[in-house]
Amino acid sequence: MTIANGADQTPKNPARRAAGGRRTYPGPPPWATPALLRKLWGDRLGLLSDAAREYGDVVRFAMGPKTLYFFNHPDHARHVLADNAANYHKGLGLAEARRRILGDGLLTSEGETWRGQRRVISPAFRRERIAGFTGVVAEAGAQLTQRLEARSGNVVDVAEEMTALTMDVLGRTLLDVDLSPLSFLGSAFEATQEQAMFEMVTLGAVPLWLPLPRHRRFRAAKRQIEDAVRTLVASRERGTGTDGSDLMSVLLRVAEREQDTDARWRGLRDQIITMLLAGHETTASTLSWAWYLLSRHPEAAERLRAEAVAVLGDRTPEYADLTRLPYTTMVIQETMRLYPAVWGLPRVALAADEIGGYPVPAGADIMISPYTLHRHRDFWDEPDQFRPERFASDAPAVAHRYAYIPFGAGPRVCVGSHLGMLEATIIAAMVARRFRFEFAGPTDPVPEAMLSLRIRGGLPVRVRPA
Secondary structure (H helix, E strand, O other): OOOOOOHHHOOOOOOOEOOOOOEOOOOOOHHHHHHHHHHHHHOHHHHHHHHHHHHOOEEEEEEOOEEEEEEOOHHHHHHHHHHOHHHEEEOOOHHHHHHHHHOOOOOOOOHHHHHHHHHHHHHHHOHHHHHOOHHHHHHHHHHHHHHHHHOOOOEEEHHHHHHHHHHHHHHHHHHOOOOHHHOOHHHHHHHHHHHHHHHHHOOOOOOOOOOOHHHHHHHHHHHHHHHHHHHHHHHHHOOOOOOOOOHHHHHHHHHHOOOOHHHHHHHHHHHHHHHHHHHHHHHHHHHHHHHHHHHHOHHHHHHHHHHHHHHHOOOOOOHHHHHHOHHHHHHHHHHHHHOOOOOOEEEEEOOOEEEOOEEEOOOOEEEEOHHHHOOOOOOOOOOOOOOHHHHOOOOOOOOOHHHOOEOEOHHHOOOOHHHHHHHHHHHHHHHHOOEEEEEOOOOOOOEEEOOOEEEOOOOEEEEEEO
């Protein structure tokens, strides 16, 4: 990508130099705290985007007992996520909130615990194994197109369809189980995510033991999720005829080494819940946003359809087709630029540090946001426009490696990125060769920045034959 002029990116309140040459932080004044907290609750993306426009690439938010340091330059992202990653653990209050949902699984653990979990899980995501999942993805895509055919001419919630599809693929690939009896997991995970966001916005000041309706919903949802995990583990322990290479089998074998019964259960529970949530929601989000963008850009939708028909015809997709669907891949990449499923990467500094000339105290809450980095005017031409051609093989390279990080970066880059791209690309091609979607909502969809970047209230579209 060529670097844009970026004239309108100049902050209105540039940082001043303190004695000794260190910079002092720009940011909203202390009396803005009530407004900041309201925006943190209702419009997290707007809070970060507006701050970047107003103050530039570094912003300090003082919000009562909490201070948040927002860094929005690719150099900052590289420092926090890669160069000095050992100094930055998961943070912003989300660490504890996520841990209440996911336990001490791969997304929440740190240090040696995380490294051990990553070593155990990584073999399940090797490229040669992912290639073998293509048939499962294609079968799920065929079932989806049958459902859409039956609803042709009608309005469907395509976000709901994408969630059902990705949950099905997750179960049949990584876990080798049928998750269809556990359809209630979607609403249970939604309740737990709402609790995580509530705890972030309230800065953890509202005790979980208070008998609030939202707390009761959270506890009920957590029980549902744990009961589902028990059912999955019990069914596998009884034997289901698997070949033992799936992730569930791997986790069970690791758990057998643990002598403590409670610790064995906690380890299994935490990893399986992590896989259930993270393994389907990000891809469902990406596909949902792709269908919305394509419904608003019929020329791109037609180009994608033409490519899918030319490459696939009427046959079942194969793994080799990934390299034969460049425009489809570009659409997915551009969708992830505009609406990255992982919109924020909160961290906490273990020791004092310096980022871009700004002092970072030990214990500071840091935010790196792929959403704002992907729309940074110094690194993207017309950053708010949907232009898949940015990712063409003959287009200029991205101006900075860390200006585009849809899967995160550094040691904790998403282990499932290749599976996510395989699934999104194959499903997009299979659906686009048969159907086009007309957005049927009364207003444009609203991004909802939860643990992933969802479409608030779903995505109603009218199904039409291509």
